[in-house]
Amino acid sequence: MKTALMITSTLSLLASLNVSAAQNCEDLTGCEAKVCHIEKQLEYAKQNNNVNKVQGLTKALNNVKEHCTVGGLKDDLQDEIADIKDDLAEHQDDLKEAMQDQEADKVEKYQQKIAEDQEKLKALQAELLKLK
Numbered sequence: 001m002k003t004a005l006m007i008t009s010t011l012s013l014l015a016s017l018n019v020s021a022a023q024n025c026e027d028l029t030g031c032e033a034k035v036c037h038i039e040k041q042l043e044y045a046k047q048n049n050n051v052n053k054v055q056g057l058t059k060a061l062n063n064v065k066e067h068c069t070v071g072g073l074k075d076d077l078q079d080e081i082a083d084i085k086d087d088l089a090e091h092q093d094d095l096k097e098a099m100q101d102q103e104a105d106k107v108e109k110y111q112q113k114i115a116e117d118q119e120k121l122k123a124l125q126a127e128l129l130k131l132k
Contacts, residue, residue: 029130031068038064070131077128084124088117 025036038061045053091113098106 030070030073031064034064034068034073035061074128074131077124077131081121081124081128084117084121088114088121091117 025033025040028036038057042054042057042061045057091110095107095110095114098110
């Protein structure tokens with residue numbers, strides 16, 4: 001009886017730890033954070049009986065658990081940062097052209113795109129710093 005009670009208590013403790021860990025993905029970095037976020041999405045998909053989403057997320061989770069490395073994450077982030085910087089430069093060129101042509105609607109559009117690019121860039125750079 002004592003063994004069964006201990007096993008039940010241990011399982012309850014582990015389950016509660018998993019729930020609290022899933023709620024705090026922001027406290028994690030690297031592959032652990034990636035796994036946590038996928039697990040949260042997977043749980044949500046299961047609760048909503050979204051079979052296709054569950055299958056896709058299960059596959060993604062297994063892939064991350066098998067292949068995720070901090071080096072790989074850094075490389076991916078650096079690639080994303082380079083892409084955003086390219087987009088930012090392109091939008092800045094488009095903004096200059098729109099300003100020269102005095103097209104107010106396009107000026108506003110490109111100013112918004114530049115602001116979004118800068119926000120994404122800042123977030124990606126912060127994420128990269130967490131991995132170092």
